[in-house]
Amino acid sequence: DAEITQSPRHKITETGRQVTLACHQTWNHNNMFWYRQDLGHGLRLIHYSYGVQDTNKGEVSDGYSVSRSNTEDLPLTLESAASSQTSVYFCASSGSPQGALYEQYFGPGTRLTVT
């Protein structure tokens, strides 16, 4: 069955370190998204991609970057981790090859703690 996987599931890092969170989907979806989820803020969009070599900033993109070198993967990099980036990070994908519904499918999440 098609799915989205994220790794690691839990990560503890120190302030100032570079961190990369992996996202891999086997839906063959063109569209991929990274969100963070925090109490009181709900889900907020960090970056998104509509296809290979395409990346776009979301509403909370400062301090984060993504790259899309193939259809399946959209890694999220925290350039210099800050305590404010402690959060749960979700990857999602959407867009059927038939271009019909754009239903979003989510990964299990990565819980990141920056100390």
Added chain:
Amino acid sequence: KQEVTQIPAALSVPEGENLVLNCSFTDSAIYNLQWFRQDPGKGLTSLLLIQSSQREQTSGRLNASLDKSSGRSTLYIAASQPGDSATYLCAVHSPAGTYKYIFGTGTRLKVLA
């Protein structure tokens, strides 16, 4: 700017009750609306997606309706069960031509046995 609101933030009901969760959005120019379920410590599971041209969608005990003109969607859960306890999120796909979703902050549902 599109804003999505879900009220109430939390809800407790006895098992067997029929219940309605509400989702409001400020801009009626949406492409579609999606309802999700999130269990504690887990990711989001898609429940129902309603296209802007549709009025409702049904899956088992769940029925979601959409009224674009009033900026509202409701998720109806029939004969609630303790296993329905979770946080329910709605998200609107807006505007047409992009693929971004705006999420509400969710309703935390507890069904008491």
